[in-house]
Amino acid sequence: MSYYKVDNLEQYFKHYNKSIREPRKFWGKIAEENFTWYQPWDKVVEFDMTEADVQWFAGAKLNVTKNCIDRHLNKRGEKTAIIFEPNNPDEEALHITYNELHQRVCKMANVLREQGVKKGDRVCIYLPMIPELAVAILACARIGAIHSVVFAGFSSKALATRIIDSESKMVITSDGGFRGSKTIELKEIVDEALQKCPSVSTVLVVKRTNTAVNMKEGRDIWLQPLLDEASDNSVAEIMDAEDPLFILYTSGSTGNPKGMVHTTAGYMVFTAYTFKNVFSYEENDVHWCTADIGWITGHSYILYGPLLNGATTVIFEGVPSYPDHSRFWQVIEKHKVSQFYTAPTAIRALAKEKLEYVQKYQLNSLKVIGSVGEPINEEAWHWFNDHVGNKKCPVVDTWWQTETGGIMISPLAFITPTKPTYATFPLPGIQAVLMDDKRNEIEGNQVVGSLCIKFPWPGMARTIWNDHQRYKDTYFSQYPGKYFTGDGALRDEVGYYRITGRVDDVIIVSGHNLGTAPIEDAINEHPAVAESAVVGFPHDVKGNALYGYVILKETGEIRNKENLFIEINQHITDHVGPIAKLDKIQFVSGLPKTRSGKIMRRILRKIAEGNFTDYGDTSTLLNPEIIEEIQNEKK
């Protein structure tokens, strides 16, 4: 029996049970049957979850680009690997075949080698969403350099911190980037960052916007002339299974961002397997994940997962609102997208706009639609299901993290019956458990607890770059022997999981544990509400009380705020219970969000407490200006 793809619900349970009873056989068979190896492993997995020491497929030799590209060339050489959809819809889209991708990656790999990059060196990639970004990443993987992609919307300070921490010796960037109606001067940001980064000796510059830039003698080089000269034949480096493939930074609420390290074989096996199953990928499907490649979602489900399956993947340079709010739907029609994978924050933003934007376009190429990044509230789920999926496409609400490398809990499209706001079942191979305050595993269903994973999986991060102690402390110390996700969840009567939010954000009111997601979900059900965020603040009697920040829909209708407050609390009482009613409400025009769309609740908590200092690391904020506005209007 092949374990790579689940075909029906009955088989899901079979695979799941097998994966728990015999995890080594389960993953070993998947790895053996679906990838190309230079040499097989000695042991499928070895681990010590107390020391946070995990190895998958140790002893094996491989190169991940052989698996992403070379092995497809015979059968799929002329198939489109990447569709590049530019920011400006009038600029022609680019179709890059597997043959062309192979050529481009080989040339780039040769350029990197000529510039002195060696196996194990770190290369920082700070590029907009253009094909060169994918090519640069894969070229690093080809020669065994460790890529560290930094989202090209981050400030010079955030970029410098990441270059310094990873000790990158090279930066790959562009003159600028197009984003909607704006042009971002990327090279200038790099120049500023590099004033603080002595480790960087070379900067390769892609020409994208034709902006005039400073080229520092002896350090900065235009990429294209080097590529023109380079050979398109490049031998892939033979890598060990546990050699690092990349570093990707994820920001903690305090301290420096954490450089999560993913390694070669396990990450490859896990992203390929999860992509195939969750999206029910079939040959000739066109996959579009709207995330930026600078996030783990882009790494795993724009690049590695799809390419490992020989799929066609879309790279979109622009934003959902440019030239207007129909851009996503237009792109789906234009490229006949089969799987569309996006984030609740984008869905909510587009659902606020007129329905004609989505109704104007033919979305019938869609088979599966997916969501990731935050809990998706019920209203957004239904809007997505009704208007984008036309009630025919399963909505896969996928729960996972930068640290997990790939999707952990999610419906499998066409197999797991979906349920709004529920990520449903863990994938076969993922041993999810809920833990109580006394660190005991909670058995049975209809329970609530802290979400942990009690057995390693191939895609898990192996360490934090240069700080294994922090890795151990953050993820493996609260519940000895288990990986702690930091999220709270409930398990319903059939065993479906619903993620209720970060446990740090859980609010204890009069002794009751309340997750933020279900309360916000209830608030958002009110017809006047577009979005909301709930935090706790100290209260003499209850210990904590609830403070709600609410964005109203722009309907032009003037509403009495006192009445709205009462109505919103009634919604909470109906959906969650009177215990979760808000003590205070503040109507705001926006919420502080990270660039990947997550609400920074710790800032809102500070404001609710009336403590307007020590906001911690705010370098990843999309809209820092909103903080002052919310502060000033605080009651």
Ligand code: 6R9
């Ligand atoms: C992939 C990604 C991880 C955190 C995670 C959780 C939240 C992600 C979710 C979800 C509810 C989902 N999260 N997907 N919460 N439902 N489907 O987003 O990685 O940026 O590291 O964030 O995002 O809180 O712990 P990352």
